[in-house]
Amino acid sequence: MEWETVVGLEVHVQLLTKSKLFSGSSTRFGAEPNTQACGIDIALPGVLPVMNREAARMAVKLGIAVGATINRRSVFARKNYFYPDLPKGYQISQYELPIVQLGKLMIDVDGVPKKIGITRAHLEEDAGKSLHEEFHGLTGIDLNRAGTPLLEIVSEPDMRSAREAVAYLKKLHVLVRYLGICDGNMQEGSFRCDANVSVRPRGQHAFGTRAELKNINSFRFVEKAIEYEVARQIELIEGGGKVVQETRLYDSVRNETRSMRSKEEAHDYRYFPDPDLLPLQLAAGFIEETAMSMPELPNAKRERFIQEYALTAYDAEVLTSSREMADYYEAAVRAAPDHAKLTANWIIGEFSGYLNRDNLEIAAAPVTADMLAGLVRRIADNTISGKIAKEIFEAMWDREGDADAVIEKKGLRQITDESAIERIIDDVLAKNPKQLEQYRCGQEKLFGFFVGQVMKATQGKANPAQVNDSLRKKLGGVLP
Amino acid sequence: MSLDRADVERIAHLARLEVDEQELTAYAETLSRILGLIEQMNAVDTEGIAPMSHPLEAGLGFRADEVTEFDQRELFQVNAPSVQAGLYLVPKVIE
Numbered sequence: 001m002e003w004e005t006v007v008g009l010e011v012h013v014q015l016l017t018k019s020k021l022f023s024g025s026s027t028r029f030g031a032e033p034n035t036q037a038c039g040i041d042i043a044l045p046g047v048l049p050v051m052n053r054e055a056a057r058m059a060v061k062l063g064i065a066v067g068a069t070i071n072r073r074s075v076f077a078r079k080n081y082f083y084p085d086l087p088k089g090y091q092i093s094q095y096e097l098p099i100v101q102l103g104k105l106m107i108d109v110d111g112v113p114k115k116i117g118i119t120r121a122h123l124e125e126d127a128g129k130s131l132h133e134e135f136h137g138l139t140g141i142d143l144n145r146a147g148t149p150l151l152e153i154v155s156e157p158d159m160r161s162a163r164e165a166v167a168y169l170k171k172l173h174v175l176v177r178y179l180g181i182c183d184g185n186m187q188e189g190s191f192r193c194d195a196n197v198s199v200r201p202r203g204q205h206a207f208g209t210r211a212e213l214k215n216i217n218s219f220r221f222v223e224k225a226i227e228y229e230v231a232r233q234i235e236l237i238e239g240g241g242k243v244v245q246e247t248r249l250y251d252s253v254r255n256e257t258r259s260m261r262s263k264e265e266a267h268d269y270r271y272f273p274d275p276d277l278l279p280l281q282l283a284a285g286f287i288e289e290t291a292m293s294m295p296e297l298p299n300a301k302r303e304r305f306i307q308e309y310a311l312t313a314y315d316a317e318v319l320t321s322s323r324e325m326a327d328y329y330e331a332a333v334r335a336a337p338d339h340a341k342l343t344a345n346w347i348i349g350e351f352s353g354y355l356n357r358d359n360l361e362i363a364a365a366p367v368t369a370d371m372l373a374g375l376v377r378r379i380a381d382n383t384i385s386g387k388i389a390k391e392i393f394e395a396m397w398d399r400e401g402d403a404d405a406v407i408e409k410k411g412l413r414q415i416t417d418e419s420a421i422e423r424i425i426d427d428v429l430a431k432n433p434k435q436l437e438q439y440r441c442g443q444e445k446l447f448g449f450f451v452g453q454v455m456k457a458t459q460g461k462a463n464p465a466q467v468n469d470s471l472r473k474k475l476g477g478v479l480p
Numbered sequence: 481m482s483l484d485r486a487d488v489e490r491i492a493h494l495a496r497l498e499v500d501e502q503e504l505t506a507y508a509e510t511l512s513r514i515l516g517l518i519e520q521m522n523a524v525d526t527e528g529i530a531p532m533s534h535p536l537e538a539g540l541g542f543r544a545d546e547v548t549e550f551d552q553r554e555l556f557q558v559n560a561p562s563v564q565a566g567l568y569l570v571p572k573v574i575e
Contacts, residue, residue, distance in 0.1 A: 017545045024548030033566035034557070038549035042556060054545035073539075082496055084570040131567065140567030268494055281539030 002202040007165045008157035013182045014190040021149035022049030037143035043087035055149040058181035060290045068103025076277040079269045085128035095271040098122035107167040117156030162226035197229045209243040225250040309340035324362040335373030375403040428453045482512035
């Protein structure tokens with residue numbers, strides 16, 4: 001039987017506010033345990049939550065960006081469960097009336113566009129952290145994260161493969177960083193994903209029973225976890241078994257999902273409206289003002305790059321994959337206006353390669369947009385060849401100065417003097433009589449050999465196009 | 481709708497409340513009566529009336545996104561039965 005995969009994702013986005021959702025504690029990552037947990041966060045008796053305006057604004061930004069309905073009135077509810085890193089015994093969340101409803105995100109897999117529905121996005125507070133090691137059978141509780149604002153973004157079960165799920169997740173990841181509402185750091189847990197996975201016979205309308213996968217904290221793991229789970233469910237059903245609705249933990253070391261049965265019985269959260277919090281009401285002005293403050297979004301930017309700079313869809317996609325990358329590109333193009341494509345090539349190739357190699361953010365790159373533009377201008381005006389440019393780029397990366405300084409210092413100016421090149425060619429031909437003889441006898445492949453020798457003799461500084469031309473003329477003369 | 485002893489046991493467990501064996505029947509009865517009252521209210525025709533999630537006719541007040549709290553860990557941890565390396569220690573909760 002042919003099976004179809006059905007995936008829906010729940011993404012927890014940690015909002016980039018300075019303070020918590022309902023208290024004035026700092027949300028900074030990495031502080032000493034429990035130094036950013038105030039009376040509200042640790043649930044001392046008598047405290048009351050007060051809503052952070054910026055968190056509401058960030059939720060609205062996401063809502064606008066995915067074309068969703070922004071509910072002018074939403075309601076906070078208590079989700080009740082007991083766990084030591086949840087001091088109140090309930091999490092403040094939104095249940096029946098979330099702040100954002102019914103949006104969509106366009107994804108693209110192998111050039112095929114697809115719309116993924118977003119059911120809802122609601123505001124809630126994060127829990128603390130439990131540390132199970134090192135305490136001799138006890139659990140250590142750090143409440144610094146307790147009360148940090150989260151936006152939980154729930155998709156429709158619209159994805160039909162692990163790859164579509166990853167494409168959606170990446171799209172969302174780019175979007176929240178563009179909007180400046182999340183730093184997207186998956187390692188630190190700022191962007192977390194749970195996946196609801198089921199299978200059904202192809203053609204069947206009704207969904208199969210789903211399993212919820214937790215603990216998938218990288219794009220690669222999302223793909224692998226879903227693929228594993230799909231294979232497990234198919235094998236189970238084909239062997240005469242039944243999928244049970246349950247929560248499963250992904251183990252990246254073993255690449256498998258395991259049942260978390262213990263969580264099952266507690267799945268009764270007894271939601272009710274939080275009596276401590278009045279309904280969250282948004283003035284029309286608040287939503288309008290937020291819409292005005294939105295940056296250009298990735299899709300619009302990508303289309304503009306294709307139009308304005310005559311880039312391929314691929315180039316535009318890569319260059320708009322983050323706001324920093326897009327800003328860097330545009331700054332470089334402003335400084336080298338006629339060389340948009342060449343600039344794109346250098347950013348996607350060399351520049352991104354060095355960033356990855358040294359694990360650097362764009363802001364920390366030693367080669368600024370202006371420096372890159374300086375290099376591109378020298379390639380374009382034939383001062384240097386593309387090959388030498390790589391050498392110069394490396395020198396710039398090692399902080400040896402801008403392109404012009406490196407060219408001067410290292411004497412890398414391209415040799416474009418016709419007679420100089422001809423002299424070198426004569427020299428090369430004289431030194432390689434055997435090859436010249438073979439070339440004459442019809443081994444035309446040796447043309448490349450001569451070009452290589454000339455480039456070597458000039459340490460790569462000869463203009464390759466000119467070398468080709470001159471060599472062709474010379475060899476044309478010696479052919480029988 | 482009415483609750484039986486097993487329902488009460490389950491609810492008590494969810495709320496982490498200890499309920500005496502002998503009290504179960506009494507709780508089942510009194511809690512069922514509360515549900516009865518809610519059923520009575522449910523039967524009222526509320527067509528066209530907006531649901532009320534809060535008795536006050538007001539919206540939530542906002543605070544500015546500013547850090548206003550400072551570290552009071554030492555003071556708070558005086559109340560904790562066990563702390564180590566700045567962490568609150570509790571009985572192990574993972575299997």
